Amino acid sequence: MQTSKEIKKEYLIRIAACMAVYTFLLTSTKIIMRDYEIHNWIKIILAILTSMPVGATFLALMDYIKKSDEYIRSLMAETIINSTGLLLFITTAWGFLELYANFPHLETYWAFILFWAIIGIVGAFRKDCHETDS
Amino acid sequence: MKQILKELRTELGFTQQELGDKLGVSRQAIIALETSKHIPSLELAYKIAALFDRPIEDIWENPYR
Numbered sequence: 001m002q003t004s005k006e007i008k009k010e011y012l013i014r015i016a017a018c019m020a021v022y023t024f025l026l027t028s029t030k031i032i033m034r035d036y037e038i039h040n041w042i043k044i045i046l047a048i049l050t051s052m053p054v055g056a057t058f059l060a061l062m063d064y065i066k067k068s069d070e071y072i073r074s075l076m077a078e079t080i081i082n083s084t085g086l087l088l089f090i091t092t093a094w095g096f097l098e099l100y101a102n103f104p105h106l107e108t109y110w111a112f113i114l115f116w117a118i119i120g121i122v123g124a125f126r127k128d129c130h131e132t133d134s
Numbered sequence: 135m136k137q138i139l140k141e142l143r144t145e146l147g148f149t150q151q152e153l154g155d156k157l158g159v160s161r162q163a164i165i166a167l168e169t170s171k172h173i174p175s176l177e178l179a180y181k182i183a184a185l186f187d188r189p190i191e192d193i194w195e196n197p198y199r
Contacts, residue, residue: 001158004154004159004160004161004162004163068160069158069159069160069163070159070163070172070174070175070178071159071160071162071163071166071167072160072162072163074172
């Protein structure tokens with residue numbers, strides 16, 4: 001049986017690997033699209049391929065929740081619910097700002113980056129992070 | 135819910151990490167249990183009770199009794 005430290009380490013490695021693959025695919029796809037004339041079906045494949053690490057991060061997150069103890073599981077569930085709510089609010093508000101107030105258009109793939117940024121911020125403000133041994 | 139988990143742990147000389155390892159939970163979970171921020175599941179409560187060889191109600195005060 002894995003310890004909680006090992007579970008967290010595995011999760012962080014998986015997330016870091018997903019992020020690295022995502023960054024590589026995103027930048028290389030942009031370069032390919034900029035420098036080469038390619039068929040639309042290849043563009044579709046590249047778009048789906050770039051999205052794959054996003055799906056993999058959620059698999060890693062779900063796996064982490066499944067393997068964690070009941071307390072971590074409840075904290076993570078709360079963090080994900082809060083982050084998703086905040087993400088939906090921000091993206092909806094931004095959509096209306098674009099529509100009514102001519103705010104610059106943001107591509108929807110930013111939602112993924114924003115989601116992880118929000119998870120980080122929500123996690124940092126969680127009270128349990130600042131507890132000490134006694 | 136009032137509990138005496140910290141007293142029991144220090145009585146046996148366990149650190150939070152050691153107790154967590156024995157129960158298969160994180161140190162954060164032990165901190166949350168000792169500060170009553172987390173009410174354990176029945177399964178974890180039974181595990182803790184068995185480890186300290188005490189009935190559950192000796193560890194967590196029953197607020198309905």
